[in-house]
Amino acid sequence: MSHPTPVRRVVTGHSPSGKAIIDSDTQLTPYDPLSQDCTPATEDKLAFTTIWRTESVPAKVQESWTELNGSQIPLAHPVGTTIRMVDFPPGPGFMHRTLSIDFGVVLSGEVTLELDDGLKTTLKTGDVVVQRGTIHGWSNSTAGPVRMLFAMLPSEPVRIGDETLEATM
Template sequence: MALPSNGQPSSASLSQQQIFITSHNSDAKAIVHSENKFKWLPFDNDQMAFSLLYSTSQFPPNLNGDADIKSHDALLKAPLSLVNPAGTILRCVDFCPSYKCAMHRTQSLDYGIVLAGTIDMVLDSGDVRHLKAGDVVVQRATNHQWINTSETEWARMMFVLQATAPVTVGDTTLGEDLGEGADLLPEKPQ
């Protein structure tokens, strides 16, 4: 179930996707600034793949003179964690059949949408929810993991992550905890 050398998911059921970024021409008319195929980064022995589609580095984003696009392009050249502490991240994630990621928590508010396949969300309390295409998760800096329970089909999710202020529950301040294997996160596209 590994990703081939071109970095694309090895499942015929998951198609190659494109991102279209819009802007304005000098007459203030809407145009397509750029269009690109998703660039996949293999992770965890090719059992999972990330595609960082877009990011912002301030709130509210500055769209003037395509400042946000320039900021995103600069961010792609630097090592990046799962969350941009100064803004947002738009990321697509593919999970191979039978894959189980590490239990982890990011200091972020995440909107997760299942695009293809099925996947279980497991929380550190033991709560489990079986998600299917179209289901949405609002992950609020909670400790969680994703398990693709299918033995044959890849699962795909789209995530929007927004950095948050530190979360305190009682006397405990929760921080980022990427779990085992976090040092395996690739820094640049192949």
Template structure:
């Protein structure tokens, strides 16, 4: 899939708007053990950020946004391998290298990508299709579909045989009472 173009606006000293950046994000991550999987972190905010806060996305680590903040990312999912052991190896590498802050402890019989975060996620399917897997059911998302993930145990699977692209806005949240 082609790289994501990030266009960043700003105001100059006179308060006139302009394009401050136009190009690739400085925060693109890949997992060598999972060819085709690419995470493009695009922007993040800290709690109460000013509209002109400096770009801090290159410093972002993990899956979760800063406390009280948000993170915007686009993920390219390659098709899942047919071999379950290969899938498990790829997902262990992904969570181990990129998402150590996720609660990734799949139980026997679960999809090996099952995890939980303390976030509300707006997932916007851009291209292709993914399966959103929950504890009790799953659903196929296609381009134009939106899923709101509210701190639930979940995983993503690409069973389509073609690459898929999805955008996520993660919003820091408190754990359920």
């Protein structure tokens, strides 16, 4: 079984004298977020590539950073940001909600966004979705994989009347 295409991540920083430098230039291997040990993903499985995560907003860009790709971490950070590549294999997804506002860009393929009332919207390469704390799922009814890039920022919980809608993951 083949694997999703690795993601090249280039990270900049500063030298001791304040000049801009390349701090890291590496290939990140997409991993199976549903496996216990985050094994490298195959094309028939959901695949995550965690590109970056901050611990706060605004980000502390001068602090050291930790490699998180291939680690079991929550989908969204409660006070920081997450940017993640997601590869969806053909097949249905699962419904979920995070306490975040998510900006998703379809980089390749065609994916269906489904909401809890059954509403479905098809997104194609180049389309952008702004996911504002709703319960939703992603499904891929094509024969090939779909690749999306998500930037996730923390949000306040959604309140409908007296009810607070909690994260499901």
